[in-house]
Amino acid sequence: DIQMTQSPSSLAASVGDRVTITCRASQSIRNYLNWYQQKPGKAPNLLIYVASNLQSGVPSRFSGSGSGTDFTLTISSLQPEDFATYYCQQSYTTPRTFGQGTKVEIK
Amino acid sequence: QVQLQESGPGLVKPSQTLSLTCSVSGGSISSGGYYWSWIRQHPGKGLEWIGYIYDSGRTDYNPSLKSRLAISIDTSKNQFSLKLSSVTVADTAVYYCARCLHAGDYEDYWGQGTLVTVSS
Numbered sequence: 001d002i003q004m005t006q007s008p009s010s011l012a013a014s015v016g017d018r019v020t021i022t023c024r025a026s027q028s029i030r031n032y033l034n035w036y037q038q039k040p041g042k043a044p045n046l047l048i049y050v051a052s053n054l055q056s057g058v059p060s061r062f063s064g065s066g067s068g069t070d071f072t073l074t075i076s077s078l079q080p081e082d083f084a085t086y087y088c089q090q091s092y093t094t095p096r097t098f099g100q101g102t103k104v105e106i107k
Numbered sequence: 108q109v110q111l112q113e114s115g116p117g118l119v120k121p122s123q124t125l126s127l128t129c130s131v132s133g134g135s136i137s138s139g140g141y142y143w144s145w146i147r148q149h150p151g152k153g154l155e156w157i158g159y160i161y162d163s164g165r166t167d168y169n170p171s172l173k174s175r176l177a178i179s180i181d182t183s184k185n186q187f188s189l190k191l192s193s194v195t196v197a198d199t200a201v202y203y204c205a206r207c208l209h210a211g212d213y214e215d216y217w218g219q220g221t222l223v224t225v226s227s
Contacts, residue, residue, distance in 0.1 A: 034213040036154075043203055043217035044154065050211045087154055091212030095169040096156040 002026050002090050006099035012107040019075040021102045023066075023088035031067045032092035038101075039084045047086075048073065078104070109133040111204050111218035118224050119198075125191040125223055129204030130184075137162045137182040142207040144214055145178060145189045147200040155200075159207055160187055194225045 003026035013019050031051040036044035046055045048064035061076040083106055088099040115127035145157035158168035160178045168176050180187040201222050205214035
């Protein structure tokens with residue numbers, strides 16, 4: 001299985017901060033990398049697909065980049081509704097695997 | 108707007124079979140271009156891909172669960188289902204169904220999730 005490693009596991013940030021989350025794959029996954037946001041008690045919500053494509057309805061402050069093994073999710077200016085846990089997911093091959101999650105908390 | 112809704116028992120005894128159904132509304136499950144996924148999340152933990160089924164009926168399973176797993180589809184009812192046999196407490200989780208877009212392989216619509224507890 002392809003292992004996905006996110007860093008950091010958690011971070012504390014303030015409203016307005018620029019936040020960057022990193023996801024590393026154990027082998028090349030080309031650009032088959034997706035990002036999800038999950039709030040407590042809710043299903044994950046797709047933010048970014050195929051590394052850098054913004055899902056319809058997702059605010060433009062979210063962006064994704066990377067290819068091969070290293071990927072980044074950036075929130076350009078953190079808003080109160082962005083405090084949540086973020087997961088990366090590789091869709092290069094099955095079994096599909098997720099990172100362990102990054103919890104973004106209020107500083 | 109596509110909506111998915113999981114249904115099934117919230118409590119299953121150890122060694123029994125966990126059975127869940129996902130009902131899809133707002134679109135046809137056989138419209139083509141999609142896989143229909145099951146994903147679970149152990150309490151307080153991350154996400155685990157269980158498997159998916161194509162509208163043709165072809166399946167792809169997580170090898171860690173394959174020996175106990177069956178995913179099926181009923182296009183006449185616009186539903187797909189999950190059966191996981193010989194469950195243990197380690198199968199206690201929130202189970203999500205989701206639609207996976209074939210072109211790009213990402214889940215764009217999710218059910219709300221249903222908690223299944225394995226306990227005697």
